[in-house]
Amino acid sequence: MECELRDSCAQHTRLRKLASFKNSGVCFIQLRDKWFRSDSCVKAQFGIISKPVELEGAALASEVVFGHGYAHYGYFPDGLPEVVSLQALGAAQHAYFEKLLETIRAVPGEVSRILDVGSGTGANAKNLIGAGFDVTCVSPSAQMNEMARSKLPEGTQVIDARFEDFATNHRFDLCIFAESFHYIELEPALAQAAKYAEKGVVIFDYFRRGGVGTDQNDTTRTTHTSFLEAVVRQGQFEVLHDEDVTDAITPTFVIYEYLKNEKVAPFLERYRATLSQNHPLRAWMLELLLGRSMDKLTRKSGRSTTFARAHEYRLIVMRRK
Numbered sequence: 001m002e003c004e005l006r007d008s009c010a011q012h013t014r015l016r017k018l019a020s021f022k023n024s025g026v027c028f029i030q031l032r033d034k035w036f037r038s039d040s041c042v043k044a045q046f047g048i049i050s051k052p053v054e055l056e057g058a059a060l061a062s063e064v065v066f067g068h069g070y071a072h073y074g075y076f077p078d079g080l081p082e083v084v085s086l087q088a089l090g091a092a093q094h095a096y097f098e099k100l101l102e103t104i105r106a107v108p109g110e111v112s113r114i115l116d117v118g119s120g121t122g123a124n125a126k127n128l129i130g131a132g133f134d135v136t137c138v139s140p141s142a143q144m145n146e147m148a149r150s151k152l153p154e155g156t157q158v159i160d161a162r163f164e165d166f167a168t169n170h171r172f173d174l175c176i177f178a179e180s181f182h183y184i185e186l187e188p189a190l191a192q193a194a195k196y197a198e199k200g201v202v203i204f205d206y207f208r209r210g211g212v213g214t215d216q217n218d219t220t221r222t223t224h225t226s227f228l229e230a231v232v233r234q235g236q237f238e239v240l241h242d243e244d245v246t247d248a249i250t251p252t253f254v255i256y257e258y259l260k261n262e263k264v265a266p267f268l269e270r271y272r273a274t275l276s277q278n279h280p281l282r283a284w285m286l287e288l289l290l291g292r293s294m295d296k297l298t299r300k301s302g303r304s305t306t307f308a309r310a311h312e313y314r315l316i317v318m319r320r321k
């Protein structure tokens with residue numbers, strides 16, 4: 001984004017190439033005659049922190065902290081646990097996998113070959129293989145695919161592709177979408193599922209609620225109603241099970257917000273204040289590169305209420321007609 005405040009920004013420039021509005025906390029950077037706000041510049045020009053990178057970072061954190069690397073939210077069938085901690089989130093992420101496994105086992109017909117669409121770091125695939133399934137992974141994130149390859153048995157196929165572009169001569173019993181369906185355009189996702197899934201589809205993911213204004217950062221592609229209409233229009237699948245599990249997912253955000261708002265934010269604020277007092281140059285560099293991300297971390301988000309207002313999380317099983 002080109003900076004509309006170029007002139008006033010230039011007046012405040014001390015260094016020729018870099019300028020910062022101290023009071024607003026916004027930085028501007030000049031690159032080849034163009035001025036960029038630091039957030040768009042740092043993100044778009046240097047690609048440091050974008051949405052996929054945030055997701056890869058969360059998956060990495062899950063791998064490092066919990067040892068499993070799930071990139072989905074937690075599943076809390078009994079609601080918010082008494083002890084609110086990161087461990088509770090890690091355990092709930094595994095409970096999500098258990099629910100997925102139980103659902104896959106209940107799909108009618110013999111299911112053995114699974115295409116794991118949007119396979120993240122391969123954590124679901126690893127456990128599914130452990131449970132006796134033959135799993136192929138497809139996902140566009142090179143980072144997470146490398147993490148998957150390193151944990152999956154040799155010979156497991158991990159294909160670097162968006163599902164929309166995926167092509168193979170192999171066929172599968174089941175396509176599973178564990179928190180990945182909402183990334184994919186609806187019609188191509190169903191068309192591809194009809195091509196590759198001979199027995200059925202499991203979707204454990206969220207949809208946008210109809211009639212709710214769209215947040216520009218919301219990457220959720222479709223509503224549940226549009227999904228059901230598209231399934232009927234396509235005529236390839238019959239919906240066997242369709243459960244609203246939103247209430248079992250939202251404790252994820254309650255825990256996350258509590259830890260972020262009550263623990264991490266005050267710590268970060270103290271750290272920034274101390275650094276700026278004792279090491280102003282380092283503080284300035286840090287703000288330039290990560291100021292917006294740190295602001296985001298210290299801002300109260302209220303996602304535990306906004307998520308459920310704008311989304312419904314569903315567990316859907318479809319059988320091939």
Ligand SMILES: C[S@@+](CC[C@H](N)C(=O)[O-])C[C@H]1O[C@@H](n2cnc3c(N)ncnc32)[C@H](O)[C@@H]1O
Nearest residue numbers: 070071072118119120139141162163178180183
């Ligand atoms: C929230 S993560 C879930 C990962 C994993 N299924 C899990 O449960 O831990 C979403 C995954 O969908 C993948 N993804 C994003 N866009 C996709 C697309 N167009 N086709 C296939 N996968 C996609 C991401 O790279 C990521 O691996």
